[in-house]
Amino acid sequence: MSPESCSVCAELAGRITAPGGVIYRNDWWEVAHHTGPQTDPGELIVKLRRHAESLAELTPAESAALGPVLRSAVAAVERVVRPERVYVASYGERVRHVHFFLLPRTTRLPAGHVTSDLYRRGRTLLRRLGVLSNPPAAARADAAARLRDDDAWTTSST
DSSP states (O other): OOGGGOHHHHHHTTSSOOTTOEEEEOSSEEEEEOOOTTOOTTOEEEEESSOOSSGGGOOHHHHHHHHHHHHHHHHHHHHHTOOSEEEEEOOOSSSOSOEEEEEEEOTTSOSSHHHHHHHHHHHHHHHHTTSSOOOOHHHHHHHHHHHHTSTHHHHOOO
């Protein structure tokens, strides 16, 4: 996948904006809400700021900064959204750019990653079909402001 056709690169370049804007950015990583309208407040993406398609391509500095950024992002989501769990996942099939999803499992979602994932997919489908309403972008923007202001980012070592 070329950087020109990469949706994550488009987000990093500002051609696609997440509700509430960037939550955190350092020299190597950026954190913002997922841009899809079906996503809930606190569903974040941690994105490598340059185009790379594999973790094996990370520089030592990018690699060293990743753990503290993920730790801080999860801590902020835990305090602001107050989920039961925060799942961190990286797939990289459809969008071949190193990125991680932070998926808070609130009490409204069943426990268990498979069950929760199926429920989330079903909910997304119902939202796309208009049976359920999408969370308003303003709710994600409000969460982004609270996440951005969370102490997790000031205690990070990056």
